[in-house]
Amino acid sequence: MTLDVERAGAPTLEEVARAAGVSRSTVSRVVNGSPNVTADVITAVTTAIDKLGYVPNRAARSLASRRTHAIALVIPENTAKFFADPYFASVIQGVAMHLASTDYTLSLLIASETESEKTRRYLQGGNVDGALILSHHSDDQAYVQLSRRMPVVFGGRPMSDDAYYVDVDNVAAARSATEYLVRRGKTRIATISGPHDMASGLDRLEGWRQALAAAGLPADLHEEGDFTPPSGEAAMRRLLARDEPFDGVFAASAQMASGALIALREAGLRVPEDVGIVSIDNDYFAQNALPPLTTVDQPSVRQGSTMADVLLRLIDGQDVPRTTIIPTSLVERASV
Amino acid sequence: MTLDVERAGAPTLEEVARAAGVSRSTVSRVVNGSPNVTADVITAVTTAIDKLGYVPNRAARSLASRRTHAIALVIPENTAKFFADPYFASVIQGVAMHLASTDYTLSLLIASETESEKTRRYLQGGNVDGALILSHHSDDQAYVQLSRRMPVVFGGRPMSDDAYYVDVDNVAAARSATEYLVRRGKTRIATISGPHDMASGLDRLEGWRQALAAAGLPADLHEEGDFTPPSGEAAMRRLLARDEPFDGVFAASAQMASGALIALREAGLRVPEDVGIVSIDNDYFAQNALPPLTTVDQPSVRQGSTMADVLLRLIDGQDVPRTTIIPTSLVERASV
């Protein structure tokens, strides 16, 4: 009698069709929201679906439709080294949460350079409908090429022109941070920049330069870091070793600022009394530093969700601007 | 002549077969490493594969084989709030990197509670071969049930018995941290514990108790936090407000310890001179605190890769112990 009870696998579209007394095609139409279906039929099918607990088989669906409903989030391994950086965690979170409200799936790829071929094949092998590339390095070229074969969106401006990306305006962010220092009366403003092989590193340096130029101040006190706390500490030591007094510092990341704070303290310099410091990133480094850092907030969770949004539109064939800039804002705390 | 050039889609198994002059079955066998194939044939097929740049179509493969070669990493949304916690980023990284050396794919799910039904269906809908659940909360029940339908491995001991999980020995970690305080001559040792609805919170509290009991010391100075810096700061304030002097503190997380440091400093207490503090987590909070924290290192990247390893074995039908404990180690710095 109840042959259908205790079936092994999940119910199929075919079974739903039988239960609803319609054809498979019709069930498929209902499932995919086709406009040409009678209300009665929709009701019947929906009921059957609920009763049976039907869930479309993704594999079958993508085999037939040639779309996977999956996107990849690629994190080049050299970037993964910076995984500890809360920035990446936030972006990933943003992506995942945005996707949660769609029926797309997120496939996370840590792309080791030694197996880049494998990653490339995976991406081109029709496993995903599009890719998100999270990296600020100049070695993005391979991925830029990929964007000719499928929708690709970068997080952070890639070192290439014709690519879709969403980023904060790093130049403007750095400029506003530096301008804040100027407004507070600082006249000798140094910077601890990010690495020169990352667009964000370069852009923030440029913003610092612009602000100083506009204020008629010299822009010669510059040391490079790699965004991490230790590099910030080391850079500050080098700055101090120049024996060239300064009363303000723009650090390209809060992590570096927190490192710089250590070197400053060691040197017997007080913040903000002796030197004021402003940075970028409103993460817990900024929040928990001593003193808490005045910094430029770049909403990274939002960057992630925006990236996902842009990619999905691209996949959907919509017309999307190549560049999406996320606004930043200065948050004042006690370091200046 | 060259009909095959400029084809639209990716090459199929069928085309490889034709190019190699064998049947599709044989190509399939070669691709899947079947033992019963002649060396010559393998060579021929492999050559054809390389020449054509063939990549198996995942959808077709899983439709036919009923295996997806994908696993899910589920992060309950309440956990996602703690996303800023470097612990999670590390675990995710570990999982992703382990998977990179296999042909499994990682599907990252942020499971909002309001859509838990959706997540459940996704998991049960045959989209993945197994799932990793990252959570320390007691609301894991739903996922424990899931483990009856497919391989599931938890990160952190779930509040249930019959589940596979990989975790650090939180009791032992807390005990060794506390014992260290005892060895350093502290006689009045307080604790800032984690939340009581997380196994790790409870276990670390228990470890603290055990160490004190063994040393014949009272275990009454206890305040609860939620693993975040602010909660640690607040807990320390409450501890201080008790007006019950103490010379040692075991904080269940480095983040809370860093918060506690702030309250301690405000109260004019010096670390380590007046009170020694030990915590768990060797993250940058521990490394960059002032003073740097003596702490118990729990290798979270490794926990992630181990979780993936266990799950893959489970999927492979291997016999795996339900519990995998990752060793921890004490790293001495300047806070005691």
Place this chain on the structure above:
DNA sequence: TTGTAGGCGTTATCAC
């Protein structure tokens, strides 16, 4: 060892 044939669960193209 290798080939044949049928099927995996959907979608898509047609007729009706």
Place this chain on the structure above:
DNA sequence: GTGATAACGCCTACAA
């Protein structure tokens, strides 16, 4: 509006 009927690309008995 709805229903047959091919694909979609691969796996897997089973046969040879």
